[in-house]
Amino acid sequence: MEKALRNLNLLRSFECAARHHSYSKAASELYISQAAVSQQMRQLEAALGSQLFIRKGKQMLLTQKGQALFEASQQAFGILQKCVNEIKEEGIPGKLTITSTQAFTALWLMPKLHKFSEKYPEIEIRVLSSSAFDDLKQQHIDLAIRFGTSVTDNTDPGFSCEYFGEDPVYPVCSAQLAKTLNFDVPSDLLQTWLVSLENPGAYDWPSWFEHAGITAYREHRRWTQVHSTDMALNAVVSGHGFTLAARYLYAQQINSGQLVMPVVIAHPNVVKRYLVFDPNSAKIARLRVFMQWLKTEIDTSSES
Template sequence: MAQEITASQLSGLRVFAVAARLHSYSAAAAELHVTQAAVSQQIRNLEQSLNCRLFRRQGTQMLLTEQGEQLQPLVEQGLALLHQGLSLLTDPPLAGPLVISVLPSLAARWLMPRLWRFTSAYPTIDIRLLPSQQLADLSRDKVDLAIRYGQGHYPGLHSELLMRDMAFPVCSPALAARLHQVDDLEQVTLVAAPEYAGVSWQNWLALSGRQSLLAHCRSVTVDDGSLALDMVLAGQGVALSRSVLVAELLREGRLCRPFVEQLAPLHQYYMVWHPDSPKQARIRAFCQWLLQEADSVTPAG
């Protein structure tokens, strides 16, 4: 019948593993934050309980005896398995579903084209996107993480800045060739969205010194930024869009910036989650990936 390991032996085996690795009682004491005398006592007690010598002194080093060399790999394996077992109980599981609320425009123009990189790196995390204009309730709507466009103040929730953006007009290259000055906007259709966070054609024209021009322009209002860009890509007008949404389209040459003036929105993109969520490991993995993707985006121009 196998002999049970006592609490004293288990403590001694942990000290033994460190001392065997470092070949020094004093170095082991420093790593374990105890005195050298305490290490010596633990080893001595362990040797007495096992009725064998585990170390022999050679100069300033403590080398393993034959019995110590036999014991060392077994102790290391045992401690590693014990640590692994404890981690299963204390660390949140990484595998499983992660429900994310995100604005439809950001999902379509920024997140979805990149998401394959996350799913390749974390195949065990099942991403479930909920594109919606509505502000998700993380307690009631069973949402684990929200990417919100706001000012970062969400009582009871943890928030972290994801990225900033700017607002400016964009249009197709063919249409851009006809726009030499701001007054030329009278000849085209302005694709607009309801004013939010200070972003509106009225505010952009005021920034350009031509606020009165709005009364003479044709306009179409679209409630979704991605749909507005679809109209512009088809050459049907000029949209006041945000840099995060159009960065790739500008780099690809599918859209142009006809004017340099730009607005700084009052809101920015934030990652928001409940601090007590049981899915912290998944949330941290996804947020870290989001930040890496945001850092890789160069300013649109």
């Protein structure tokens, strides 16, 4: 009975471990060592007199009781978290951690961030970038700016996924290259290098060529694969052929004449933009300020 107190912290860790199916990930989310989580789970299982996890090879599964406890914990902690957040709702000043793709952070966000910081000096922004969809909870991220077609499906339960516009995808090359070679019709692109992502998702060259009515791309040899769109654009700026990218990423360079779109055929798939965040976060007020700024900024900058 006197262990009831301790159980609460153990349950908090249990919920986390069960959610990740991993002690290590739980440990990193909780900012404690893996050993601590391991000990806690041992204690909890001893206190309850039941196994909660079973280890099948490398997999970490929940027993029936474990599953029941996990669901109860999520429900209970959800209720508490929500209520606590409502009570302690923070003001505008403070920190905010944001994540997005490498391309977006490097090419769009970072160049414009000083504007935001000038307007809201009391909000301190921390920017992360990663190619995959991070676990927002584990990484303590307040906002993810995500792109594509599968964002809604990949949103963790409990998080909001807010659509905020979309962009067409065009093939672009450097102005210099366009002067050297002539690009008028889609098949002209096959004269030069084509830069593509390793995991292009829906925005791949084959779809664009098919859409443009070209099949000769199948015999094309000069491909360059890169890891992220900002690398692709950097290559292209230096004259390394064409890449496909959402327009807002290079609107600046088009205006300055650095990049050109000699063949104005959009990719059949547009890039939809989403804001993913926890609507119950204590930082919601601050977050809304940032999101509002982001939306107006992205709209006005793509108009120009």
